[in-house]
Amino acid sequence: MTHWPDPTSRSKQLYDRGLKVLPGGITRTMPWQDPFPVYAARGEGAYVIDVDGTRRLDLLNNFASLAHGHAHPAVVEAVRRQVGNGTAFTLPTEQEVALAETICARAESFEQIRFCNSGSEAVMSAIKAARALTGRPKIVKAEGVYHGSYDYAEVSLDSNPSNWGNDPNSIGYSKGVPKGVTDDVVVVPFNNVEAAERIIRANASQVAAVLMDPAPSYLGFLPMSKDYIAMIECVTREIGAVFILDEVITFRAHSGGAQTLFGINPDMTTLAKIIGGGFPVGAVVGRRELMKVYDHRAGKPALPWSGTFTANPVTMTAGKVTLDLLDDSATDRMNRMNVRIINELNVAFKQSGFPGQVTGFASMFMIFGHTRPVIDYRSAYATTEEANRIKALQRALTDEGFHLASTGKGILSTPMTDADIDHFIAAVSGITKGGLRT
Ligand SMILES: Cc1ncc(COP(=O)(O)O)c(C=O)c1O
Known part of the structure; x- marks a missing residue:
């Protein structure tokens, strides 16, 4: 058992080795924390054990991709069997058909599915599909x-206050993004029906797709409003654009995803994370009429699709076992634990005067370092001081045995118990009550 950050720890030694061969010492930006990240050795249910033997409640679950925490015995057993039979073939498998059937049975808009290896790939493919189907160049997304x-x-x-403009400007995320990209992305404010409709209609003849997340994580999992959903459905239908719903993260909200809970009617949906049972996965699922864009039987399809590890039987097996275990009662239990976190921490913050709030949806929550009502990206946007407040909270929680994102995001898993949630609420309440050194 060590405390973090301990300069004599094995995590620090691994980080020093990593620095020599990996830019910045690690591969993914997400797990970074200053001065060096904790390195995982293994996982057990709701807990992750680091290379120095410290156990922490895993409130990230590989960023929402593990519904049942780590190494669920049924998943391990099924995967062990599959690995013994081969891990990847240049042939389709029964496992691919079985997971496709399981997912397609879950929501009304899920008629046919194509698998890939990540959520990013799924979103990319859905956008390309919309362009292929409509012959138009632009996509609409929320700021x-x-x-x-x-x-x-x-x-x-x-985007930030210095560049976001009045109606949202289209700003490239990384250096070197070609102007063609920003020209072809129309940015709208989330949940602002009037502004979004006006902006979409101004580009109507050019828009291939409207891409939306029903409860965006960067906005504290703020659910899309009924009016906004109705507007997107109506406008996409009227202008002949494809409505792509990104349920990569929100699919865990209900057996039929957030679209079933909210009554959303998308043309195509992107999925990933929990549908792979802990293995790399992504998928585009949607109406048969649109999914024919991938159909290769008459020669080169409108959108050719490949991928060496696409629909590999290990991922397909783990995904099927995971989804079969994730029934509505397991999901409801997680969702109720999340409501406790949100409600009890908001009461604790009010009582202690900590300038923060907790928002969330389904089994996902976000701790903000401010008390502004979060209604869109701009109200969620954290100043440096507010962001540092949450980073300090996360650092203190790392030392108290909890693994959380440095942005304050947390995701639950089915092996978590009420006692785990009690401990977490008590730890956050205790740390924020005592004041935080940022
Ligand atoms: C809504 C949403 N879409 C797409 C992605 C990308 O998925 P992946 O990390 O599997 O590429 C994520 C990942 O967090 C996500 O939350």
């Missing part, structure tokens, strides 16, 4: 909403 790492999907992900 500050994350859809993975594809130039078009990343536009205006981190």
Whole structure:
């Protein structure tokens, strides 16, 4: 058992080794925390154990991709069996058909599915599908909403007061994004019906797709309003654009995803994370009429699709076992635990005077370092001081045995118990009550 950050720890030694061969010492930006990240050795249910033997409640679950925490015995057993039979073939498998059937049975708009290896790839493919179907170049997305790492999907992900403009400007996320990309992405404010409709209609004849997340994580999992949903459905139908719903993260909200809970009627949906049972996955699922864009039987399809590890039987097996175990009662239990976190921490913050709030949806929550009502990206946007407040909270929680994102995001898993939630609420309440050194 060590405390973090301990300069004599094995995590620090691994980080020093990593620095020599990996830019910045690690591969993914997400797990970074200053001065060096914790390195995982193994996981057990709701807990992750680091290379120094410290156990922490895993409130990230590989960023929402593990519904049942780590190494669920049924998933491990099924995967072990599959690995013994081969891990990848240049042939389709029964496992691919079985997971496709399981997912397609879950929501009304899920008629046919194509698998890939990540949510980013799924979003990229859905956008390309919309372009192929409509012959139009532009996509519409909401300001500050994350859809993975594809130039078009990343536009205006981190706009700030100095560049976001009145109606949202289209801002490339990384250096070197070609002007063609920002020209072809129309950015709208989330949940602002009047402004979004006006902006979409102004581009009507050019719009291939409207891409939306029903409860964007960067906005504290703020649910899309009924009026906004109705507007997107109506406008996409009228202008002949494809409505793509990105349920990569929100699918865990209900057996039929957030679209079933909210009554959303998308043309295509992107999925990933929990449908792979802990293995790399992505998928585009949608109406048969549109999914024919991928159909290769008459020669080269409108949108050719491949991928060496696409629909590999290990991922397909783990995904099927995971989804079969995730019934509505397991999901409801997680969702109720999340409501406790949100309600009890908001009461604790009010009582202690901590300038923060907790928002969330389904089994996902976000701790903000401010008390402004979060209604869109701009109200969610954290100043440096507010962001540092949450980073300090996360650092203190790391030392108290909890693994959380440095942005304050947390995701629950089915092996978590009420006692785990009690401990977490008590730890956050205790740390924020005592004041935080940022
Ligand atoms: C809404 C949403 N879309 C797309 C992605 C990208 O998925 P992946 O990380 O599997 O590429 C994510 C990942 O967090 C996401 O939350």
